[in-house]
Amino acid sequence: MSVTETVSAVTEKIIARSRASRRRYLDKIEAAVALRPKRKSLGCANIAHGFAACNTHDKNALRHGDAPNVGIVTAYNDMLSAHQPFETYPETIRHAAREAGGTAQVAGGVPAMCDGVTQGETGMELSLFSRDVIALSTAVALSHQMFDAAVYLGVCDKIVPGLIIGALSFGHLPAVFIPAGPMTSGMNNDEKAKIRQLYAEGKIGREELLEAEARSYHGPGTCPFYGTANSNQMLMEIMGLHLPGSTFVNPGTPLREAITRESARRALAITALGNDYLPIGRIYDEKAVVNGVVGLLATGGSTNHTMHLIAMAAAAGIALSWDDLAELSKAVPLLARVYPNGKADVNHFNAAGGMGFLIRELLGAGLLHEDVSTIMGTGLSGYTREARLGPSGELIYADAARASHDEKVLRGCAEPFQPTGGLNVLSGNLGLSVIKTSSIPTDRHVIEAPARVFHSQEELQAAFKAGSLNGDVVAVVRFQGPRANGMPELHRLTPPLAVLQDRGFRVALVTDGRMSGASGKVPAAIHVTPEAADGGAIALIRDGDMIRLDAERGTLDVLADLSLREPATADLAANRDGTGRDLFEVFRATTGGADRGASIFGSL
DSSP states (O other): OOOOHHHHHHHHHHHHHHHHHHHHHHHHHHHHOOSSOGGGGSOHHHHHHHHTTSOHHHHHHHHHOOOOEEEEEEOOOSSSTTTGGGGGHHHHHHHHHHHTTOEEEEEEEOOOOOHHHHTTSGGGGGHHHHHHHHHHHHHHHHTTOOOSEEEEEOOSTTHHHHHHHHHHHTTTSOEEEEOOOBOOOOSOHHHHHHHHHHHHTTSSOHHHHHHHHHHHSOSSSBOSSSSHHHHHHHHHHHTTOSOTTOTTOOTTSHHHHHHHHHHHHHHHHTSTTSSOOOOHHHHSSHHHHHHHHHHHHHHTOOTTHHHHHHHHHHHTTOOOOHHHHHHHHTTSOBOBOBTTSSSBOHHHHHHHTHHHHHHHHHHHTTOSOSSOOOTTSSOGGGGSEEEEEOTTSOEEEEEOOSSOSOTTTBOOTTSOSBSSOSEEEEEETTEEEEEEOTTSOGGGSEEEEEEEEESSHHHHHHHHHTTOOOSSEEEEEOSOSHHHHOOOBOGGGHHHHHHHHHTTOOEEEEESSBOGGGOOSSOEEEEEESOGGGTOGGGGOOTTOEEEEETTTTEEEESSOOTTOOOOOOOOGGGSSSTTGGGGHHHHHHOOOGGGTSOTTOOO
């Protein structure tokens, strides 16, 4: 299957830009390949430590045999709804591995924090950096060299990108990502948004708000809106690192159990010890990266991935840029309307046709590379299928739907919701920023209004409650970037700004912070880079400056002469201590900018 001129051109630019770094990466993983278990070359005391706690069967297999051993890297904890189902996965994986003639061990755990719990709290200032901690933790887990492949149990916001970065540092090992699936649908998303706005206006109390939130997030699985967690899962499937059709199957179902068992078997089948060797370092190439970007754009996915995709690609020696995302966005249609881009949730998306339908449509339009490697040993056309249960409870496949079952949620390329993708990159005299357009009414794509400047979301909320925000406004919230305070999500800004917009005012947000995958209906230029704490022009804005945000032209400008101004400063001492923030000073000091992945590992 051929791809469009734009997809081909962007891919070729990435390949050319990455040639030297990608070659170094591939040479590194080739040097690490072992055609017999690496653990066999460990000292006797070393390997004895490695199997000391195993049962007799597994101990004998690891001691005497050459069968593959799978390392399990898990983000399990029972506070996160999305990760609670992983509690029982290791035993399921061990049983499946034994049945297939191999073994499996939990190699290690990685932290998994919930942005929903830390939202608006000091712990949120650790959130973005937790991605790089997870990458480091993954490397520690796999450093024992006991494993011939690895399976990764993770779902949410920073967890999957961190696991990918860590897995790519062990790129010679096959990697299978195993999702837990979304929770079943709860409260209608429109009703939930309305209740949040009523609370912001002081019309209802905390108990009414808490009841609505509890009805929305009510059981095991990912939060069912299309934020970063579910964008992660879409990416793993469209990049060929999940089993086909496995992404949006609910937890605790027989089909989910069958997918987990088969994922373990697949990891055993693709090690260097057999004839179907498929390491993640080869699968995760330039074409797979482009496929991930296309999937993100076509579904209106999380703005966090404008950073994560760049950091993930760099870990494989691939130099992805915001310019690549912007160029692809002009050529990729929006095919999905899932909250916050619509009323549906990911369960409705799956019922409408899900990933199999989406991938078929994008392949048919020449917007995805079919000629990629996947964990299934097929090209991407092998992912135009739905996972189902066979008569004995085994995993089987059927062709995905050829027509959407609900065109209010999912459409084909012939009649998209809009002709361009759900994300755009803005440039101008403030530098670069990102905007999520898929959830913004078209009459709000261009905003010109006077600035009101704040140095925290609490300052903006106080101004709103005091009634001093009551007109056309571009709210500028700065000193929220990775070097300033770790770049927390700023979702507490959404309700008051949405109230102002609903009153008929022209409203937008400009910030060097994040708004994540739940970015709502207010135009928001986020991830402004360079950030205020790194000498960015956002530090030059003053109250009353006219700011023009044009999502259609891709521009963001202050309509004022900034050349003679001194940058504002902020006292960030309060962001340095408490809730573990003192331990992350080295991260804030060394991180790259948002356009370079906001990573401590550097960029290409």
